[in-house]
Amino acid sequence: MLYLELIDDPLDEGNLLIQEEILNSDPYFLKNAEGKQALTKEDIIEELLENTAYEARFYFIKNDNEHIGLIYYIPDKPQPHYGWLSLFIIHKNYQQHGLGKKSYQLFEDLVKKELLEVIRLCAQVENKRGGLFWRRNGYHKIGTTWDKKQHRINVYEKVL
DSSP, X not given: OEEEEEOSOTTSHHHHHHHHHHHXXXXXXXXXXXXXXXOOHHHHHHHHHHHHXXXXXXXXXXXXXXXXXEEEEEETOSSTTEEEEEEEEEOXXXXXXXXXXXXXXXXXXXXXXXXXXXXXXXXXXXXXXXXXXXXXXXXXXXXXXXXXXXXXXXXXXXXX
């Protein structure tokens, strides 16, 4: 059974190891989103702390007892009733099986219960697979800009 599990302490050593495994499982994502071949534990901690500053919520995507993905999301950013999906990734071993779409639907159902009306996210311009995934899930591009790592990114939005 597919479900989302809230990560109470994303900085816990065990949780960090699981996140590192998922994040480093997909070379395409790493190259296009991070510009790296692998993320270090320090890279992941830095990202978690940045998201925590915005009161992010962190979820494991689980299929039965297997950790198959991650979600980092910030409610009420940039304004009330808007959410920012900071990270959505499925472990490479579980991609291309429809689990991404099903996992995203679980996330969307969750945020609708929290009365969010709009979700925004970004995908690096070079991340063609990511852009296609988001468009297939009802998002439309609202702009292009630069991220903090100086990558060109497309900003997507979906009205729920």
